[in-house]
Amino acid sequence: MLAELPFTTAEAIVAVHRPGARVTAKAALRTLTQKGLVSDGIGIRPRGTDGRVAGGGHVYSSLNLDAVRLHRHGDDDAARELARAAAAIERDDATRALATALAAAYRGGRSLPAALASVAPELLTPVVAATRRAHADAPVFARVARVDGEMVELRLEHGDAVVAVPRADLVGVLTIETGEGANLRWESLGGGMTLLHTAPAIEVAGGASTHPYDRPLPSRENAPEIPGVLRMAPTMRPAPFGIPLADSQ
Amino acid sequence: MELPQPSARRLGAADSMLLARFRCSTGAWFEDEVERFVRRPLLRRDAERRPHTGHTVVGLELPRHGLVAVGAHEEDLLRDGGALVRGTLLVVAAVAVGAQGAAVGGVPSLDADGRPVTVGRYLLAALIADARRTDRAPVFRAVVARENARSLALCRRSGLVHVVPDADARFVQCVGVLGAS
Numbered sequence: 001m002l003a004e005l006p007f008t009t010a011e012a013i014v015a016v017h018r019p020g021a022r023v024t025a026k027a028a029l030r031t032l033t034q035k036g037l038v039s040d041g042i043g044i045r046p047r048g049t050d051g052r053v054a055g056g057g058h059v060y061s062s063l064n065l066d067a068v069r070l071h072r073h074g075d076d077d078a079a080r081e082l083a084r085a086a087a088a089i090e091r092d093d094a095t096r097a098l099a100t101a102l103a104a105a106y107r108g109g110r111s112l113p114a115a116l117a118s119v120a121p122e123l124l125t126p127v128v129a130a131t132r133r134a135h136a137d138a139p140v141f142a143r144v145a146r147v148d149g150e151m152v153e154l155r156l157e158h159g160d161a162v163v164a165v166p167r168a169d170l171v172g173v174l175t176i177e178t179g180e181g182a183n184l185r186w187e188s189l190g191g192g193m194t195l196l197h198t199a200p201a202i203e204v205a206g207g208a209s210t211h212p213y214d215r216p217l218p219s220r221e222n223a224p225e226i227p228g229v230l231r232m233a234p235t236m237r238p239a240p241f242g243i244p245l246a247d248s249q
Numbered sequence: 250m251e252l253p254q255p256s257a258r259r260l261g262a263a264d265s266m267l268l269a270r271f272r273c274s275t276g277a278w279f280e281d282e283v284e285r286f287v288r289r290p291l292l293r294r295d296a297e298r299r300p301h302t303g304h305t306v307v308g309l310e311l312p313r314h315g316l317v318a319v320g321a322h323e324e325d326l327l328r329d330g331g332a333l334v335r336g337t338l339l340v341v342a343a344v345a346v347g348a349q350g351a352a353v354g355g356v357p358s359l360d361a362d363g364r365p366v367t368v369g370r371y372l373l374a375a376l377i378a379d380a381r382r383t384d385r386a387p388v389f390r391a392v393v394a395r396e397n398a399r400s401l402a403l404c405r406r407s408g409l410v411h412v413v414p415d416a417d418a419r420f421v422q423c424v425g426v427l428g429a430s
Contacts, residue, residue, distance in 0.1 A: 218324060218338075223333060226327045229411075234387075236387075236408030243374060247258070
C-alpha cells in the first residue's frame, strides 16, 4: 500500500511555497517558521560508514507542504493549524523513534525515500498514519507504468487513468523505475491552468490502520467480534422528545 | 450554564469553513485528535463514505453561539460468532469548548435521576434519533479513548454500557442496544 512520505526537506517545502522560484531554502524557511507557517522540524544526525556522526540534517513533517500551499492560497489560518499539527507529530514519541532509526538508515548518501523505506515498518507505520489523519485532502497515488520517450506515464492506483509527466520534471524526484510509487497533488490555478506536484511515495505494510478514524469501509472481514451482541437486552432508550434534523444547506 | 435547545442540521461540503473553526480540545491528546479530525478530514471522510455507509454529519447550532456540537454516524458491521449485525457506528461526537458541560433548557431529562440534558447528551440523542430513521439494527457502537473519562461517562449514561477492548489498545468499544420507544 502506498503512502505519503511522513518527512520532507527544507528544499521541498520552499519549492512548494514558491514553485519555480530560486530562493535560499534556509532564509525562506526561517521566515515561514517565524510566522508559524512551518514547524521547527527534527534534527537528524546520520552516521557515516565508520559509525561516526557525518554532518547534520533536518527533516520536517510532510504536513508542512500542505501548510505552505494553504499559505500561498491566502489561507493562513488553515496553514498555521496544519503547521501546529506538524509540530505535534514532530514532538510525538513515535516520530522521535522514527527519526532515530532514520539517522541510522541515512548511510552512504541514501535519499530520504530510500532511507525511510529501509526503516522497520513498526516504526514507520504510526507516523505515516498520524500524518494521513491530519490531512484535509486524500492524496492521490500512482505508479510508474511506462517511460515513453521524454514522457513518463503514471497509472493512478484506483482506476485505469494515466497521467503523463515530462521525464525532466521527475529527475531527482523519482528514480523512474517501473512500479515505483508516486504521490500526486493537483492545484487549480484558474484559467485552465493546473499545477501538478509529483513526490515520491513509499510502500507501507498493508492492512487497516488501527486508529478509529482510519478504518476502512465496514465488511464481513473486518467486522469486530462483539460476543453476545445479538442476545443483548436493550440498554438504551429513545429520547422522549423529537429532534428534528434539517438537511445540509 | 444553560443554553436554549439547539437546532440540529446535517452538515455537508458547504459547511467546511464552519467546521474549520470548530474548537473542542482542552489539551488532552484524544481531544486534540478529535478537534483535528472534525476541523478538516471529517467532511472528506463523509463524502467518501456516504455512498457506502450512509455516513452522516450532524451539527447543533444556536443563534448566538454558532456551532456548539458536531457528530457523525454511519452503518456499522459487527460479528457475533458467524452472524453479522448491521448497526450504527457513532463515528465522532464533539462539543465546542464554550458549550462543554452546559445544560440544554426546555427538554425533559433523559436519565432516571432527572439529571439535566447536557449538550453532549443531546448530541448523542440527535445522532441516535437520525440513525433510527434507517433500517439498521438497533445496535450502537462508539470507539472511545481509554483516558477520555468524560466521553466514557457520556456513553454509559446514553446506554452504551457494554465495554470491550478495541483493536487499538488506546481505545475501547462501547456498545448498546436501543429499546423500542
